[in-house]
Amino acid sequence: MGVMQQFNEPNLITTSTDKLFNWARKNSLWPLQFGLACCAIEMMSTGMAHNDLDRFGAGFFAASPRQADVMIVSGTVSTKMAERMTRLYEQMPEPKWVIAMGACAISGGPFLDGYSVLMGADRVIPVDVYVPGCPPRPEALIFGIMTLQKKIERDQQVGYDRPRPALVNEDGTINEYLPEREYTGISEGKAPRLEGIRPLQRTYVFERAGMPPASQTDVGWIPAEVKQKLKEEAKVKKAAEKDGAGSEIEKAAADGQKNGSPEEPADPKGTA
């Protein structure tokens, strides 16, 4: 453990050196050479001469995870690849980030109803930046890397801890990602076509006990105490909504909030 990691809450030494280390880490991001599918070709043309990654210090694609800082998950993660991706993620040295590039790495993309596709890389490893697109244009990937650099600027060395990947248990061994859920006869997740489109309940083809929640990123990033605060607020709002008969707007507001997508995870450090 580095000398900075002895303190458990940010103090004078860590915050003052944060700027220097973050500036250094931000401008020399070495991506791991981890091209999975079609997005890898776009990642390559981003790295090539026309739209260059070297302008951001991210041009050198490190072949082994030992020298890589960023893992750009570019392409479809199949269930067979999930365990290998987790092992590569584990073998990367500590200040590491993950960019999920392309619709497949974000949520399974065009292969939503495939039996061997992992519905998004964030089901097994915590993801920092999502780059949408299928495949995203090189400019979109460069924008993703710039967003990651902004995120690294606000990074703190001791403020919070990265969540443990889903497939790694306490003693650090990685177990195989196997959908034990019985496949046959689970097609009740069909979306009604005719009357108002209800959001399709997320097709948990691979839901099984002890598996990660909907997405590692929704839960992973909220430190315990902030999650506690959010729970109390929700409880208070529900209590207020129950006793106050409340006008239509107030109920509609509550209703809008209920079935929208899970609210944005609060920014871990509470800063703007």
Place this chain on the structure above:
Amino acid sequence: MLGEERRAEHEGALTEPASGRLVSPDIRDEFGLETIDMNMGPQHPAMHGLLRLILELDGETVVRCDPVMGYLHRSKEKISENRMYPAVIPITDRIDYMHNIAMEYGYCLAVEELLDVEIPPRADAIRALMNEFGRIMSHIPSIGFLLLELGAFTPILYAFRERERIQNIFEAVTGARMMFHYIRIGGLKADLPEGMPETMWSYIEGLEKRLQPDFVDLIEGNEIFISRTRGIGKITQEKAVEMGLTGVPLRCTGVEFDVRKHYPYGWYENLDFDVITDEAGDVEASYRVRMGEVRQSIRMIKQILENLPEGEVLGDLGRRLRPNEGDGIARVESARGEYAVHVVSDGSDTPYRVHYRTPCTVNMQLLQEIVPGHYLPDIMPIMGLIDPVSGAWDK
């Protein structure tokens, strides 16, 4: 030893336990050596995607090579059974993502054979035109990858510069850089924007002038290139045909087979081009065949651009495609070989079964036969010879 229990766990992956036999048994008795098994695993720069080779090495020489695939298996055939006929085209785009347009072409030809519909001539001509542009967009980077794996960094930069320019043309015509979804069942999505043939013409002449200084002079006489590729991955004609190879690995051994010439489809009947073959059957021959095919594609594009037929582009088939019972088989010459699609329909909205015969799956069997006996670093040029795409071999 630690290795023994570990190997039991991997029993399924290895055909038989590591045989331990050496290339030169005389060394074995003096020092009691055994071969070492090693993974050239899914995340490897030279594996053209996600392929895991379990290599049994005696020092540097590969004794046995066992490819393990499935790391990018995206269940495309199951998804194709679950969608309406026109909706399967985006799935076929993602099969061989270096030469996408041929993948769409094969599927649309198969369904058109089921519907036995008449394609307007202009649509056929533009399909062949975009197919040849796609072939150039796939061959030049594969030459670049072959050189990159041998350590030369300049050709890949030139190759991707050409690819960027062709992608600009594709974006102007189809709207997308890689996943075009341009060929539809019965014709095309839209006609060429006006002024497009002129830009294509100027690009093709520019490419023809740039081909010689940027690629051929840089690569052909290079001493390292010759010593690393001549005689590596040698295939005889019987072995190539026996293993069902198609495309560049077959033509570089001298067997003259090209789906565009011998099973003509679409606009290729009235295009004259010759099939490039070579005698040596090694990696250098595959480079020459690829470069020759780029020149043939340029020649074909010029012929199409000269007499582009008039007329509308999309024959109207109505919104709801319901082909009658039966199965349609169509084959197309993609940049990697013969790509065939077998669509079985049972008269409903969705195809009953779609089988994609991707050339990479079949050409990968070369690894099991050819690699044993070569050195470990020779696997890279052999992968350059086959030039597979992981989306295609892991359907």
Place this chain on the structure above:
Amino acid sequence: MAVTLPEGDLDARLSSYLDGLKDRHGLEDSSVDGNIVLVWVRPEDVPAVLATARETLGILHLSFITVVDCQGSFELTYELLDLRGGQVRVKTVVEGEEPVIQTVTGIYPTANWHEREAYDMFGIAFRGHPDLRRLYMWQDHFDHHPLLKSFEISTKRTFEGLR
């Protein structure tokens, strides 16, 4: 050591293929249309038909093996090309849930991975195959065959509602 490819006019060759196959084995029925010779064969003499196609008739290229799950029986299609325009399609129907059929790897070595894929996706066992392992899915822990119609996926779409 050059490979000799069949020459000569297409239709003549196709008719020669047809009678070559016909008098060798009792075929259920066969037809020629366009450049395709369609031959229906019983499952047990598939290797014999393919052997004659390769040795005597000189058809060198096995393009692919397609398996179609007709809910109870499997229909296999062996697509043979003679690399010069002719196509021979050998079709068989195999009954039963876990069918076993003779392998053709001895005759066409390229069928090795086609049969491994058929085994992986449909569960058809090929007797005599050198190493019949799964090609795509995991080796162990996964005892389903994904492309069977009984293997449903969670987002099965139905299109009755659409016009």
Place this chain on the structure above:
Amino acid sequence: MVYLYVGIFMLLVTGFVATTLVLARLISPGRRSSAKSQNYETGETTVTDPWRPFPVRYYVFALLFLIFDVEAAFLYPWAVIYDSLGVYGFVEMVVFVLILAVGLVYAWKKGALKWV
């Protein structure tokens, strides 16, 4: 007097190397975990244990390289003061090189250079 500069130079070099290494060790938020300490084999667990007898060819090649590397190291200082040595130094060095050449020819004939 000349050796003072060499001493300062040595100090600078070791100081620079020491500071970078120690600083890196201090700052890095290293978090040890057993998954991280597995040896990296392109995303897979190792099939066989790599600690096993290795072919002897590599060792023979390393030895030969060592000999001729040291020979090159001797040539450098000789080349620097070559003009002040005159014929005697030249003949001396030629004899030295010839002896090593005989060693090379012997190794070649013995087949040590043949890479199986």
